Amino acid sequence: MDSHSSRGGKAKATKRKIPEENVKGKKAATRSSTSSQGGKADAKKRRVLFEDVKDKKEKKEVECVLIQNKMKRQDWKSLSKFTHLAELYIMDQDLSEGLPPVLHTLNTLKVLSLGRCKIKAIPKSLASLRGLTEFQLFTNDFSEGLPEAVCGLTSLTTLKIYDNKLTDLPDGLSRLTQLKDLDISINNIENVPNCVFTFKNLKKLTIDSEKLKIDKEILSLPHLTKIELKGHQPRVVRGHKDIRKFCEYPGRSSAQSSQHNSGKQIALELEACHLPLQAINRYQNL
Structure with missing residues (x-):
């Protein structure tokens, strides 16, 4: 009898209802856990400031980084710890003496933006970024010509090289056969460069409304459906x-x-x- 009652007590004990406040607490904890996971996913996608990412684990998860404060030499090296970096935006740096060597090692990059960085040359090693699909290279000084390294980025679909004191584009740029969006505005280009007519997948062309002259030859580009004129x-x-x-x-x-x-x-x-x-x-x- 005693053993039966004790077993029954155990059985009843296993069926005991969890207090309502505990249930609510568990649900709240689950929601909190889910939202925190969602927050982490959003953190990966949104553009975060370089100096705000200090945790080693976070550096391995972040996909989009903005650098706009002055960087030290040792700071550039730490970019190699961002192992899943897909988009990198670098603004207002003095890179007149050359690009940081670490850049050409970031093989996960899809988008690279270098704006107002006083760049005059680009090393050929940058062409090793085979997965790069968008390259923004604006407000620098390429009065001596666009670096040949850009011609090696053959996966590009978007190239924005406005406000760089360019007078022409190299014929080697015709290697960018997948290019769909090209911005060559705010430069000193007066005629459409020959390489542009080889971009058979080009959909959008951005040019100067005053300087650059366009003739009917541009109609040979079968997919070109939009011309933007700035000025x-x-x-x-x-x-x-x-x-x-x-x-x-x-x-x-x-x-x-x-x-x-x-x-x-x-x-x-x-x-x-x-x-x-x-x-x-x-x-x-x-």
Whole structure:
């Protein structure tokens, strides 16, 4: 009897209900755990400041880093610890004496941006970044020509080389057969470089509205559907039909020649390019 009752007591004990507050606590803990995991996933994707990533484990998880404060030589070396880095944005550094050697070892990079860094040369070793699909190289000094190393980045689909004092592009750039988006605005280029006509996958071309001359030869690019013009008369020309009209009558704005795009759409395009507000307002009420 005693043993039976004791076994029954045990059985009852196993069926004892967990107090409601404990259940709530467990659910809350689960939600907290889930949200923290989600937070970690978001942290990987969002752009974080280099100096804010100090934990070794976090360095192995972060995928997108922004460097905008002045870096020391030893700081550059620590970039090698970011083993899953996919996007790296470097701004306002003095790299006039050369790029940090660690850059060409970051084989996981998909996007590399070097802006306002006083760069005059790029080592050939950078071409070892075979997985790089987007290269932003703006507001530097390439008055002596674009470095040949850029021609070796054959996986690029986006190349933004605006505001670099360029007068032409090297023929070797024709090796970038996958290029879809090219920005060569705010330079000293007066005619479309020959290599541009070899970019058969090019969809978007950004140029100066005043300096660079475009003729009908640009129509040989089968996928080119958008030309952005920056300068005192910014415009967006979309579609083969409008591009043809633009080549024939370059003085006409896209708003005048296009039958498919309203002024508001053009204003949105200009806003996306971070152009001055007065330029956007020109088309807002069309």
